[in-house]
Amino acid sequence: MFKLIMAILPKGRMKAIMPHMKNAGIFGATMLSGKGMCTTEGRRALGRRIGSSREILILLTLDSNRDKLVKLLEKYGNLKDPGQGIVFVTDISQVIG
Numbered sequence: 870m871f872k873l874i875m876a877i878l879p880k881g882r883m884k885a886i887m888p889h890m891k892n893a894g895i896f897g898a899t900m901l902s903g904k905g906m907c908t909t910e911g912r913r914a915l916g917r918r919i920g921s922s923r924e925i926l927i928l929l930t931l932d933s934n935r936d937k938l939v940k941l942l943e944k945y946g947n948l949k950d951p952g953q954g955i956v957f958v959t960d961i962s963q964v965i966g
Contacts, residue, residue, distance in 0.1 A: 874930060874957075875925065876926040876928075879922075883900055897928075904922060926942075
């Protein structure tokens with residue numbers, strides 16, 4: 870029923886994405902700052918380079934909103950371009966609060 874969407878993006882990218890999220894009716898999310906570390910081996914295994922300062926978006930949503938949010942993050946986060954970040958979705962079995 871619930872999905873957790875996490876996006877790890879270059880620093881500053883979320884500022885451009887937030888207005889599009891609000892227009893899509895998404896008003897709640899948590900953003901964290903982070904620093905990436907990616908070895909050559911990790912880069913080869915994942916096919917992506919994640920390094921330097923990053924912004925991490927954590928968003929809990931209904932499964933029915935998942936595709937809309939992932940497409941929005943992919944489009945405005947330029948995720949089809951190499952090295953621009955990663956988005957992943959996981960199932961949530963229980964939510965309290």
